Amino acid sequence: MKRTTIGRALAGAMLMAAAATRAPAQSPAGDSSRDRVSERVMGARPTVDRMAEAVRRRLGLTDDQERRLREVTASYAGQRQQLLRQERTLRRDLREELARGSGAQQERVGRMLDDVLGLQRRRAELLASEQRDLSRFLTPVQRAEFLALQERAFRAAQQMRQQREARAGIAGEKGRSRSPDR
Secondary structure (H helix, E strand, C coil): CHHHHHHHHHHHHHHHHHHHHCCCCCCCCCCHHHHHHHHHHHHHHHHHHHHHHHHHHHHCCCHHHHHHHHHHHHHHHHHHHHHHHHHHHHHHHHHHHHCCHHHCCHHHHHHHHHHHHHHHHHHHHHHHHHHHHHCCCCCHHHHHHHHHHHHHHHHHHHHHHHHHHHHHHHHHHHHHHCCCCC
16 A cells, blocks of 8 residues: 555656646647647646645645645756756767777767766756755655655656667567568
8 A cells, every 4th residue: 555655656756747847738730740649648647647646645745835846846857857868878878988898989988977977967956956946845854755756756767768778679689680581
């Protein structure tokens, strides 16, 4: 029971910003790709609302705190996602360069390491700024619990992404290992 509540709260922490930034779908007639995206967003809305409610209960938020939490998390979500994407790309490039073994370019690896550290520093600054904003309306205990939920949600999302990438890699290897005359 407690595990289910925590799981819902984790998902809610991930989705809280998304719920805050989604607007009702309005697309021009005939824009089928936009319609499909809107259908997915609107179809996911009840789940997002349930997850947000789980976070609300877990943290014991008032209506005003919930509204403000949505606003703050939404305001930082884009920046955080951009930094994470940049860091993922940079780390992938670094792994590829290191895979060259003795052929790896020392200067390039050094620049990439410096860039990774810079991105980590920017993420820490972003987190500190977000925590300052949250401190205006959440208690220290609520902030700590929300931070823990965010970190668990991040790790869960990271693990799912790695599993998805591993499955895609396996599927790609199977496709390459088949001979053309089969």
